Structure formats: C-alpha cells, structure tokens
Amino acid sequence: MLDETCINIIVLTKEEISFEELLNKISFLFAPSENEEEYKAFCELIVIKVNFLIQNKLLFVTNNS
Secondary structure (H helix, E strand, C coil): CHHHHHHHHCCCCCCEEEEHHHHHHHEEEEEEECCCCHHHHHHHHHHHHHHHHCCCCCCCEEEEC
C-alpha cells in the first residue's frame, strides 16, 4: 500500500525525469528545517521512498540529467 508521500512523489513525475531532477524537485518543495538532524532524517526518508517506488516498478527514472 502506498502512503501519501509515495503518491505525491509519483505525481511529480508526469514526464520523463532523472533521479537527480526528481530529488531536486522534491527538495525545492520542502524548505530546510532549522533542526539539521530532522531535515537530514526527512531527506533520508524521501530517498528510501523513491528507491522503494523504483524497485517495485512504480516509478521510472532516467540516467540523464
């Protein structure tokens, strides 16, 4: 079952996109937290969710930037 974050990540990829472009698009939407550890944990969670979507063939990214 996909959570809301996974669904939002999929919505950001309406067209062909690279992994780097996707992460940049996601980070643009979320301003850094004043708590550096909290923001780092958030970024790690996003990478885990993107990898999950890719591994389960729910998200396709290109190698090109």
